[in-house]
Each structure stands twice: as structure tokens, then as C-alpha cells.
Amino acid sequence: MKFGIVVFPGSNCEHDCYHVVKHVLRQDASFLWHKEKNLARSDCVILPGGFAHGDYLRCGAMAKFSPIMETVSRFAAEGGPVVGICNGFQILAEAGLLPGALIRNRTLHYLCQDVYLRTDSNASPFTRKIPHGKVLKMPIGHGEGCYYADAKTLSRLEVEGRIAFRYCDAKGNLDEESNPNGSLKSIAGVLNERGNVLGLMPHPDRCAEAILGNEDGRILFESVIGR
């Protein structure tokens, strides 16, 4: 399986994603420069974390205009699996590939810490191997990760089972204390209508190896491999 990892100027987790798919999971992987227009025959596209174009404007607002995004949109429309992690999620939301927006954390501070996530949908290529309701531990690292959408969109997401992950406590309970950034409905990750595009703020790429003390993120990559 071949992963294409999009590199925007200012991306900074592209190497982390590359390392996981290439060296930990032994898959084929290549970097896709944002000025390119083809995906080098990738079977799955990853939009990694970082600060694309410095994020001096709204996060992801510039990146959506990069030439490669047109191709990524087409790939997604054809059902190709696309995952945006952290800044990648922000870019997907700005590009309209996912609903909602990511706004500043409730505390107004950047937060780098472990969180717990409850898996609320396994109807996607990235979550299909995760038992429904399973709690995963994953690090976050963001200043603008508070998920926001209007009430109609939120209820649609819920009804259609498109909320992939929610912030929770270690036992899977939802409460405000476990919601690090103030996301509505504790949303940490959402899917598009078809289920092939996932955006999430936490970093599965930072917890996919025993040496890092946490392998919970690995299952997202394993889910998409060998579908």
C-alpha cells in the first residue's frame, strides 16, 4: 500500500507520519510537495500536522489554495481515503472536505498533552479495526483545536454516525473536564458523508511505537492498510 504525505511549506509532522507508515508499518510512502498536482499513485493521502504557511491567517486558510488540494479533493470525491491530522484536519475543514471549523482553544493556550478518545464510529477506512466505543490514548498539540459547527450540522453528524472520536476520560465517559479545548459535543474527529475522509486533532503519528510508551495510534494506520 502506498501512502502519499502532503508537504505544505510549514508542515512539520510529515516526517513523523512518514516514519510510522514507512518504518514502523513497512508500507510504501512518499512526500507530495504542495505545488505538485499529482498524487504519485498513492492509495491513501495524509495531510500531516504543522503550521502550513505559518498559519498567520486562519489555520489552513492559505493551504487550501495549494495546487495539490484540487487533486486531493478529486481523490476524496472518488472515494480515496484521506486523513488530516491536526493542521491537516484544519486544512480539510477550510477546504470544505469536512464540515465545521477549528477555533482557538477554550483556554487560549496551546496545549501539548495526552488525551483519551472514545471511538464513536468505525464506519471509515481509518477506524474499521477499532471496536466501537473503544478508548484510545493519544497526544494532542494544538492552539486551535476547538471544534465548532452550527447546531444543524452537529445533529446531522451525530445522526449519520460521522463523529469518529470524542474526548473522554480514561473510562470513556464524556465530561467537560476531559474536553481539553472546549470542542462542541467533545468532538475530536469527524468523517465526511461518504466516510472516506477523516480529520482529527489528536496525533496517532505520535503514539504508534512501543519506544514512545504508547501504541494506541497504530490501529488507525493498520485499519487503512490492506483494506
Added chain:
Amino acid sequence: MSTPLPQEPVVDLQLALSHGLTQEEFEKVRAILGRTPSFTELGIFSVMWSEHCSYKSSRIHLKRFPTTGAQVLQGPGENAGAIDIGGGLAAVFKMESHNHPSYVEPYQGAATGVGGILRDIFTMGARPIASMNSLRFGSPDHPRSKYLVGGVVAGIAGYGNCIGIPTVGGEVMFHPSYDGNILVNVMNLGIAHASRIFKGQARGPGNTVFYVGSRTGRDGIHGASLLASASFEADSESKRPTVQVGDPFAEKLLLEACLELMKTDYVIGIQDMGAAGLTSSSVEMAGRSGTGIDLDLDRVPVREEKMTPYEMMLSESQERMLVVVRRGTEEKVREIFRKWDLEGVAVGEVTSTGHLQVKFRGNRVADIPVKPIAEGAPILKRPMARPANAEGDARLDLARIKDVAHPAKALKGLLGSLNLCSREWIYRQYDHMVRSNTIVRPGSDAAVIRIKGSSHALALTTDCNSRYCYLDPRAGARIAVAEASRNLACSGAVAQALTDCLNFGNPERPEVMWQFSECVDGIAEACQSLEIPVISGNVSFYNETEGRGILPTPTIGMVGIIEDARSAMHSYFAREGDLIVLLGTLGEELGGSEYLSQVHNLEAGAVPHLDLAREEAVQYACIDAITEGLVASAHDCAEGGLAVALAECCFHPQGLLGAEVVLPAGKRLDALLFGESQSRILVSLQKASLPKLEKICQERDAPFSVLGTVGGNRLKISVGQDAEINATVAELRKPWSEALPTWMV
């Protein structure tokens, strides 16, 4: 050239003095040139000979540092030092201060401090992989302190997070001596191929000098000479325009472009335009290579109109590099920069003249022989005198101080103090995990970073107890080195080399120079004994406002190697039923302690005794035990003494664990619990492993004693039959975890 350009002032002694040069230095400039300098030349000399760039007060002292060792690939003198870490790789690291700018404008001052140290690292061809910092703020009651803490932390976070280099740890101390002079010391560590280390050289006449990165503006002019090389007065706010503004995104592009360029064979030499910008980079590169450089300022990309040559040569605009490339490769070089949307412009040429010649609109505005300006900076042997108060402060009559009556209350007070409480509020704002290498996260004695593609890991730490350095600069500096090394040992790492950031007051005061010289000797002694060379560093003088200097603060940044990354150790008790063992001896030294300062408002006494042979024995016993997989935690006993160290061991982020400890009765309870005797490490291990630990300790000649057991939800410390401290871990953790966020609100 003697005719000034329009609107330029006439150069005379008065103007030279206002540039920070002395009369003697001005005469020397005239002697070198054989004439009066032009305005641009005066600017160039004033920054090159500033304290910040020339190290004129410190240079004769710094020679006493040991700087060699089999592992050293690059010692002091380049943009950063480098050591061999095996597998064909090098660790490149350095620490630098950005104190005055951070006081004047905390966010940008701290941010550009990070930006500057990163450039020093990737200039060497290394990819930066981890940052650390060492911060000093004034009294918590000082009205400016919260603003400064908030701004500095946000600035470090803003820059480091955006560029994607993890900030993995550091240290913070609050003390009134920093009220008007905070310290922001930032360290970075990078990884390079040992055979591909780049230097700041301008070899080969005819080769092309490239300017890369952000455009040149008027920001930061005289940052090095006026801001960094003079004491503060009450009007420090007015110096805000001398602080630069950081652009981490521009630096990220510069970083990637430079590393891509360095994979080619086009590069002869490269240097960051940091302090004194275009001036210092061109002069230093030519100086190291015995060449000259011709610069054409009309080609320098500028972001403001009507910039004068003087301004362009002195600008400290951030995110710029000077690169010398082989003649004929210019177009390929430009192509790489274009890919990253960066301006790469040929602004000059390496020459054999030995002169820095600067052209602007057809005029030659500077023509300076490189060697005298690069190497001929004045070397001062400033007068030194032991401060009058030194003896008084060293006296401490314990008989007049009441022993602690409520040890549990005292412990909670210490844990909830800003100097000892949890730093989570700070490091949570730093992305400490990006690059997915962080094995031991902030909070333990040292941070540990794995190296992808290798079985090794690197441990790093920053350390300095400034109070000790005030009471006894030589002993304090020795302890700073020993403790940094001990922090690394607690993670299982063998210390390899150090970088330093020597922060002091006004060197024109003999007392300050004495403190400086004593600290240099202390560092040198410990380095020699522990076999840890100094490979890079920075001196920051003039940390003084209205005649009030800071505590001497020789910050040590140290890097060590863990052979097997999987054995990297943290400092938290991890298993119910484990034995708690103290490597080292109990000790009862209260002098210079955090306890005396906080509880009795006393900064006095002899600093703890340090026996470097004992220190080495304890550290190696700890490293051996970790390497053999015997222990589940290791933690240095530092500020706050044994009781605070025990409490910290109980605060495992994944779940609190209590402990029960019995100590033999001593002379004084406060000294036993809170004294800061050196060379002590607390480890925890299974009972069955104890004989193996005993054997290691015998072989290493390290004393040890079993203090108690891990378990339950309380920390109980008894002395003889009496339970002196008996509290739940949760109630001890509460003040510790809440102090900083509560104070910041």
C-alpha cells in the same frame, strides 16, 4: 571615503563614544585604517568590538575551560559545538541568552532567542531535534513578573511550535535579583552526519556570497552593541525598537532550504546573520579563512525604503543567512531557494584582498582589513575583587534558627512554592512531542530523545543553582556541572559534553568579574574531574539595572548518550512494593537551601559540599543499575532536599504512588529532610534486584542505603520511631500542581 554620504553624521570621538567604543578603542580603529572611519565603518567596528560579539571581558577567562576529548568534533569558536555520538552521527548543540530583549519585549525577545539558537544549529548542517531553556524571573510579587512569564513562555512556544522543533524541558527560578533583568537562555540540539559538518568559512577567492532568507529591515539595529552590551536604566522600555521580530515560518523555510542545499556539494561555508547581522557574518567568515569579501549592498533585499549602508550592515532582522557557494553553482543554488519561495541573492564575492569592502550606489562605504577587526578586538583584563558581603553571607549560625516544628506543613509549603512546583503549566504550552522522538517527557530530571535509525538515545538537561553561585561562585558552578551530569545519569545517560550560558552583571565592577572568574574556575574543575568538555557557549554581561546585578547564573546545558534507548529512565516510582534506595549518603547541609530561603528568609551559609570523586561513583552506580535494567525510577535529590525529592517520585503522571520511608535520627530534622547535600540519587527497584545493586555500588565505591518501600496512597517519612510526615500523595500534589496556574491567573 572620507566624504560622508548625505545625511550621515561626521565621525568624531563623540560619535564613537555614543556607539559604545572607548577613546582607546577609537584610536585603535584609526590606527588600523590609517584614517578616520566612515560612518558605516564606525558602526561595523562598534558592533564587532561590543562585549556581545567580541567577548572582550571574558575571553582571557574562557581559555581555562577544558574543550577537548575523543568525542569532540567541534569545540568552541564555531556557530555551535559538535560531538560524535556513534553510527556516523554527530550531536550539535549550543545555548544562548536573549535576556535584555526578553525583558523589553517578552514575546518577541524570547521567540527570536529560539530562532537565533536554531540557526546556529542548522548552520552547522544539523537538523534541530530538541530545544530546552533556562529561565529566571523576578520576585513573584513584582508587578511585572506575571507579564514576563506569560510573554516569555508564549514566545518560546510560538516560535518552537510553529517551526516544529520540540521544546523538551528546562528550568525556572524566581528571585528578586532578576526583577529588572530576567534571564532567557535557550538551548538547541541537532543531529548531523559526522562527516558533513558545515562551518562559517569563506574560502576560495572568486566564490559567490549568497544572501538568503527574509529581507533586511531596520529592526534590531544596535541590538548587540547597545542592548546586549550595556546595563539597563529606568528607561529600558525605550529600547523596544532594538528588539527584533520573529517569523518562525520564514525560518522553517530557511531551515528546509539550507538542509536541502547542504546535501549538495555547492556550499563552501555558511553562517547565520544573528547579532550584528551582515557585519559579523561576513567579517567572521572571512576572518576564519584569511580571505576578504566584497559586498554590494545595492543587491541586498530590503523591506524598507531608503535604507542606508550603515543600517543594512547593522540590521539584526531575523531569519537570514550568508552562504558562500562554489563559483558556477549559483543557478542551482537559486533553484533550491526558489522551491522554498525564498530569496537567494548573490550579494558579493570572496576575494584575496583580506579586506571587507562594501559598495553602495557606486561608492565604497567601507574598506576594513578583516584580520584586525575579527581578531584584534580589545582583550581586557578587568580588575577583580571579592565582594565585601561574601564572608557575611557564608556565616550561618544554625543554633539561632529553630528546627522545623511541622514538617508536613513545611513540605507542602515548599511543594507549593513557585521555585519548586510543577512546571506543567509551562511545558504544556510547548509542543514537546513533535518529531515523535521524545521518550522521557518534561518533568523528569532529564529529557530523553531517541535517534531514529539508531539504538541510541540522547538525554539533555539545563541546570544552575544561582543562589549557590552567589554564596560561593566557584562551589556553585562546580555543583551546576555536577548536577547537570547527575540529571543525565538519572535518565541512564553518560554525559558527553556541555554548553554554557554565563549570565552576570556589569563586568566593569570588580566584584562581578571576580564572580565570573570564580565560576569559570568552578566549571573547569568539575569538567576536568568528570571528563566533560565545554564545546560551545555564550557570555551575557550587563544583566544589571540601576546598579543592581543579578545572582551570578552560569547555566549549564548538557548532553549525554544512552546506549540502548529502551532503557531510558524517568523519575517516578512505578511499582507497588519496590524498595527505595538512596545512592549516596543522607547528609544534613542546610546552607544555601531553598528551605532556608523560603521558611527563614535567609540566603546564607556554606553551600553543600561536593566531592567530585563521590559524585562520579554515585552517578555511575546509577547508570549501571539503569543499564542492567534493575531500577524502575531514578531521581536526583536537589532543591528542597530529600523530602521534596521523595514527594516528586510519588507524582507519576500515569497514577500517584505512595511511599513509606524510615530515616535514622540526625542532628536536626529540617536539615535531614530539606538539606541539599550533593551526590544523592533516589532509585526504586524490586527486592530481588537488591543484591545486584549492592554489587554495583561496591564496584563503583558508591555508598547506599535502603530507605523504605513504594506503595499505598500516602507518603510517610519517619525518623526513628516518629512519623514526621504522613500525608496522602494527593494532598501533597495539590499545592504542587496548582501553584503556577493559580499564580498566573
